[in-house]
Amino acid sequence: MRSQHKSINVWKIISLVLIGLIIGSGLWFAHAVLTPVDQPASTTTSTTSDPVMTVSLTKRQVNQIVTYYLNDFQKGSKVKYSLTMADQAVLGGNFTFFGQKIDFGLLMDPIVLKNGNVELKARQLNVGSLPVPISYVLNYAGKSFKLPKWVTLNSKRETIVLNLNKFKMENGMQVKATKIDLPNDEIDFSVYLPKK
Numbered sequence: 001m002r003s004q005h006k007s008i009n010v011w012k013i014i015s016l017v018l019i020g021l022i023i024g025s026g027l028w029f030a031h032a033v034l035t036p037v038d039q040p041a042s043t044t045t046s047t048t049s050d051p052v053m054t055v056s057l058t059k060r061q062v063n064q065i066v067t068y069y070l071n072d073f074q075k076g077s078k079v080k081y082s083l084t085m086a087d088q089a090v091l092g093g094n095f096t097f098f099g100q101k102i103d104f105g106l107l108m109d110p111i112v113l114k115n116g117n118v119e120l121k122a123r124q125l126n127v128g129s130l131p132v133p134i135s136y137v138l139n140y141a142g143k144s145f146k147l148p149k150w151v152t153l154n155s156k157r158e159t160i161v162l163n164l165n166k167f168k169m170e171n172g173m174q175v176k177a178t179k180i181d182l183p184n185d186e187i188d189f190s191v192y193l194p195k196k
Contacts, residue, residue, distance in 0.1 A: 051190035054178070058185050059085040077146045087182055089120050091160070095140045102127055104137055108160065115165055116176025116190070122158040134158050168194070 057065075062085050074080055081093035091106040104127045108120035122134045138155035147153065150166035164175055172194030179188040 050192075051176075052193050053191045055175075055189045055191060057187045057189070059182060059187065062187050073148060074146060079144050079146070081141070081145050085182055085187070088123065089182070091120070091141070093141065093145065095137060095144070102132075104132075106134065106137060110180045110182065112177045112180055113161075116178070117164050118162040118177045118180065120160040120162070122160075 066083050066085075070082065079093070081091065084090050084092065089108040089110050091108060092104070094101055094103045096102070104125060106122055107124040107126070108122050111119045111121060113119055122138065125132060125134050125137055127137075135155045135158060138153055138158060138160070141147075142153040142155060148167070150163045152161040152163060153159075154161070162177075164177060168174055174192045174194070175189045176192065177188070178190050179186060181187075
């Protein structure tokens with residue numbers, strides 16, 4: 001009788017231990033699955049006030065981009081012009097002066113403004129030996145050239161401003177100029193994500 005009683009208690013104990021292990025394992029598993037994982041806080045957040053990247057270009061690369069853009073922009077326009085980067089920025093085109101069609105090259109110094117726009121300040125006009133004032137050519141260009149909406153031309157101040165803060169790419173991204181050093185072939189821009 002005593003041995004039968006002892007074997008029943010051993011089986012009860014083993015059964016209770018197994019049940020306890022199963023319940024304990026189930027609770028541990030449920031806790032592990034339902035507890036949220038700690039993720040480290042992101043230290044890099046993309047905001048529109050910080051650039052997402054900077055782009056450094058050479059004069060040759062800028063000339064390729066500008067030529068492609070102007071060719072597309074001037075489709076169907078009778079009057080064509082160009083903007084190229086050399087030791088200075090050069091606005092090239094033609095105008096009519098006393099009934100004569102005259103080719104010109106307007107040499108300009110690019111200046112990066114605090115807001116990331118670019119001001120092109122006219123320095124010299126190459127039209128041969130004709131004494132044509134710069135303000136006349138800029139006035140003519142403003143009236144005759146098809147200009148993008150984000151370009152402002154001021155014949156009195158003899159400047160052209162590229163308002164990059166008004167220019168948006170198709171995906172909404174914007175650019176700001178940070179450095180233009182034509183003699184050393186350094187042209188840098190910052191790229192910003194669109195505001196949401």
